[in-house]
Amino acid sequence: MGLLSLGTPLLWQEAKTYAEHVRDHGIEQFLNVYHRVKDRNRDGLFWGDEVEYMLLYLDHEKKNVKVNIRAEEILKTLRDQGHDDVIFQPEYGRYMIEATPGKPFGSSTQDLLKLESNMRKRRELINSMLRPNEFLITLTSFPLLGTSDFIHSEVPLDENADASHSLFIPDNLINMHARFKTLTRNIRERRGEKVAINVPVFRDTNTNVPFVEEIAPHKTYGLEGTNRRLNDHIYLDCMCFGMGCCCLQVTFQACNISEARKLYDALAVLTPIMMALSAASPIHKGYLADTDCRWKIISGSVDDRTDEERGLKDSNYLINKSRYDSIDSFISNDDKFKSKYNDINLVKNEKLYRRMRDNGTLSLFHWIGVDELLASHMAHLFIRDPLVVYKELIDQDDKNSSDHFENIQSTNWQTMRFKPPTANSSIGWRIEFRSMEVQLTDFENAAYALFIVLLTRAILSFNLNLYIPISKVDQNMQRGQVRDAVLKEKFYFRNHLYESKNTIILVKDDDSDEFEEMTIDEIINGKENVEEFPGLIAIVESYLETLSLDVESQCRISKYLCLISGRAKGSVKTMANWTRHFVTTHPLYKHDSKVPSEVIYDFVQKCKEMTENNAFDDNKCNCGC
Ligand code: ADP
Ligand code: MG
Ligand code: MG
Ligand code: MG
Ligand code: MG
DSSP: OOOOOOSOBOOHHHHGGGHHHHHHHHHHHHHHHHHHHTTOOOOOOOEEEEEEEEEEEEETTTTEEEEETTHHHHHHHHHHHOOTTEEEEEOSBTTEEEEEESSOBOSSHHHHTHHHHHHHHHHHHHHTTOOTTEEEEOOSSOTTTTSTTOEEOSSOOOOOOTTTOOSSSOGGGBOSSHHHHHHHHHHHHHHTSOOOEEEEBOOOTTOOSSOOOOOOOBTTTBTTTGGGOOTTEEEEOSTHHHHTSOEEEEEEEOSSHHHHHHHHHHHHHHHHHHHHHTOOOOEETTEEBSBOOSHHHHHHHTOOOOTTTTTSSOOSOOOOSOSEEOOOOOOOOSTTOOGGGOOSOOOOOHHHHHHHHHOOEEETTEEEOSOHHHHHHHHHHTTSOOSOOBGGGSSOOTTTOOHHHHHHHTTOEESEEEEOOOTTOOOOOEEEEEEEEOOSSHHHHHHHHHHHHHHHHHHHHTTOOOOOOHHHHHHHHHHTTBTTHHHHOOEEEESOOSOOHHHHHHSOGGGGOOEEEEOHHHHHHOOSSTTTOOOHHHHHHHHHHTSOOOHHHHHHHHHHHHHHHHHHHTSSOOHHHHHHHHHHTSTTOOSSSBOOHHHHHHHHHHHHHHHHTTTTOSTTOOSOO
16 A cells, blocks of 8 residues: 555645645656656566455354454564565555565566465465464455444454544554554545445345435444435445455556556556456445445545535536546557547646646757656646645655655556656556456466466567557446446457558558457457457467466466456356355345345355365366366
């Protein structure tokens, strides 16, 4: 979760007076880095993943399961021990831990297979810290979060919710580092009210019509915020419902800035597809939802826009999305990009946009500032206010610091992130793929992460063109979250990914960028007539043929691809579908959308078994390996 500075975070009333200062210096810091490294070339193709974990506590006598707030203590011990090959990081919830490889993987084929074993190592290290009845799980959302009595703690917990005003989750569940509570509080204060998230409920045969949750008044906040809840929806009211979810992210370093921008665009198109393929979160606050993914929840959980910015009151300053949302523009200067693909109206910080365009060097009588696409992207991120301003870090040396830049950058939580190098580091230009839900087993997480890694290689090697209008990517993002989207929805996708030279010469412009609606099965496994559309797996396979992989590696990678292929076809259920099936076929479930805690206990027991067996890594793979 971004940078964790030590210092005194300012309350919103004071923090907001520094907003302009942070933005101005943030862009100054970006410009310094940009001009220093914009021409750097030949950086290594490094990559690395991030997995987020939850710590649970199982009470076998009472048959219940709770989140366990001992994660910070475990994290501290693990860090004190020092482990070279794994980095452990704090996360939003006190029951969460993030782990990444100790150093990024490189471009060699051997490194591809190091991922899963590193993931296992991370899990083993955390597991070695656990006490009886504790269980570490990679689950996207904890199904009972915000229900009554869902926190396990060895000491009595204060119930206050000063920062969030939540009626359901005490602040005590938020990481103790001041950054996290400050984010929570300042989002609420900036917005002028607490956040409100309405998740459509899954309508089952015995679900009340209309479905209206019974909510008991909170001892301090009464029914604050409940006027914004909707019938037939599950009402969630704080940041933890979103930021308390776990995900799987992958970061790539490109050899130079152009390549990073190219990959950013190409992967952006894949973010909704991979989100739907990784769908894993169908239960919230003890109710079955009609959605399968966390995205809208997390987006709503940090939506700090005022009524005016959200267009609820008359204003001339609308902001179309939460700071946690899908990207609004492509940024590559590659010749495949056409300006018509950027068909979303981009809200920009005009002053900083001009600053970036005008700031540059004279070259052959031309003034070279930051180009339009990149300047627009940054000026779009910089419409946001800094949420956490540390008193001690207000004045910085813009030549040697990236703190103000990172402040805004790291609280724009989008489907893709373009990560410029930081001041004083030798790191290259990176991009991050951020839409996937975390999977239950190391095998699955390795499969999903590696699939993206291999796709980046294929995109670069075959010079693939994935562009569709960005508004269509947004529509895909909406479609990708609904129940069983992976099997039921269609997604806009480009139908000619390879650019044949002939097409470019003969067919001008419009005809050469056709897209259509395809199922995820077609996108991943190809159309019946593969000549028409081969599918992403076939493309990855043709890339793999260009490597001389040993048999063992080939076999392992085939297994990963088989899982992705199976999920796309529906022969392997998504975690969301599997969870839903588990609940709706459980004898204690009354088909009224409410998931009893005993059902979740059984569900977690089953998950535990699957985690320990590294499920899906079996011999049933039918790829012929
Ligand atoms: P954040 O939380 O800001 O997204 P993290 O520090 O948690 O970032 O790391 C994200 C991933 O990036 C990790 O897997 C890490 O190994 C990887 N990584 C670190 N350095 C590089 C690099 N130079 N190129 C590519 N990936 C990198
Ligand atoms: Mg994280
Ligand atoms: Mg991280
Ligand atoms: Mg992070
Ligand atoms: Mg990340």
